[in-house]
Amino acid sequence: MADQYNLGALPKRITGGCLCGKIRYEGHFPDNHDFKQNSGTCQCTQCRRSTSHLFFMWHKVPYSLFKWTASTDTLKNYYCSKGNARGFCGNCGTFLYWRRESGPNINIAIGTIDPLYLFGEGWEDSGGEVPKGGFGRALANSCGGHEWVRNEIPGVTDELELVGAGPRGRGERVEAD
Ligand SMILES: [Zn+2]
Ligand SMILES: [Zn+2]
Numbered sequence: 001m002a003d004q005y006n007l008g009a010l011p012k013r014i015t016g017g018c019l020c021g022k023i024r025y026e027g028h029f030p031d032n033h034d035f036k037q038n039s040g041t042c043q044c045t046q047c048r049r050s051t052s053h054l055f056f057m058w059h060k061v062p063y064s065l066f067k068w069t070a071s072t073d074t075l076k077n078y079y080c081s082k083g084n085a086r087g088f089c090g091n092c093g094t095f096l097y098w099r100r101e102s103g104p105n106i107n108i109a110i111g112t113i114d115p116l117y118l119f120g121e122g123w124e125d126s127g128g129e130v131p132k133g134g135f136g137r138a139l140a141n142s143c144g145g146h147e148w149v150r151n152e153i154p155g156v157t158d159e160l161e162l163v164g165a166g167p168r169g170r171g172e173r174v175e176a177d
Contacts, residue, residue, distance in 0.1 A: 005143050005165055007035050011135040014059075015069070016113040020092035024070035027061040027108060036143035038105075040166060042098075043157060044148035046080050050088075051095050051109065054157050055146075058098065058107035059139045066106050110140050142166050 010029075017024040029035075038060040047056035068075075075096075077085040087096040098107040115121035120134030145166040152158045 005036065005137075005141055007138045007141060008133070009131045009135060010035055010138050011117055011130070014061075014108075014113050014117045014135075014139070016108065016117075017070070018074075018089035018092050018094035018096060018112065020074075020089060020094075022071060022074045022091055023089050023094070023096065024068065025096075025108075025112075026067055026069050027106075028065040029061060030065065033061075034144075035138045036141060036166075038144055039139065039141045040144035040146060041142050041162075042147040043151040045151060046086075047098070047148075048151070050078070050080070050086050054153065056098065056107075057110040057140060057142060057162075059110060059113070060105045060107050060144075062104055063099065063106045064104070066108075113139060 013026060013028045015024070015026045039058070040060075041055045041057045043055045048054065050056075074089050074091040075087060076090040077087050079085060083101050085097075085099045085101055087099065088094060089096065094112060095109050096112050097109055099105070110118075116123065116126060116130055116134065118134050118136050118139065120130055120132050123130040123132050123134065140162070142162050143166040146168050149158070149168045
């Protein structure tokens with residue numbers, strides 16, 4: 001199923017930020033970036049509580065290609081487990097990312113990516129960078145898999161089409177260290 005998933009146009013970069021706008025970021029994708037393997041979800045209780053949603057949907061990018069583009073004065077990290085940062089804005093509360101600090105990547109919270117990239121809001125003014133409709137399928141396909149599906153909610157999170165796109169329960173890892 002995952003192999004047939006049509007990603008549509010692929011972005012070279014994304015920008016995003018928190019709800020109040022104090023925190024802004026930009027992430028670039030390497031030429032060989034796998035847009036399927038780097039899109040996934042987690043239903044562990046830690047991710048549920050910190051995102052306050054049924055699951056955390058992320059897109060993973062190399063931390064070396066990720067940068068903050070505004071002040072990080074309000075950026076806070078919360079450590080539920082050692083070495084694993086959950087970033088959020090201390091002003092507006094937006095959850096921004098999960099990151100294993102010893103690892104090479106940052107798992108960006110999908111909902112913080114700018115509307116331009118997610119669904120093409122204002123694409124006409126992007127100078128050709130963003131097509132009509134944006135890059136939502138490339139960014140949020142979740143074909144990379146789903147962690148902690150033993151926490152899935154019967155009849156709810158196990159029946160969502162997006163959650164069905166990738167392998168289920170490939171790892172009960174990462175957050176539970
Ligand atoms: Zn904020
Ligand atoms: Zn999790």
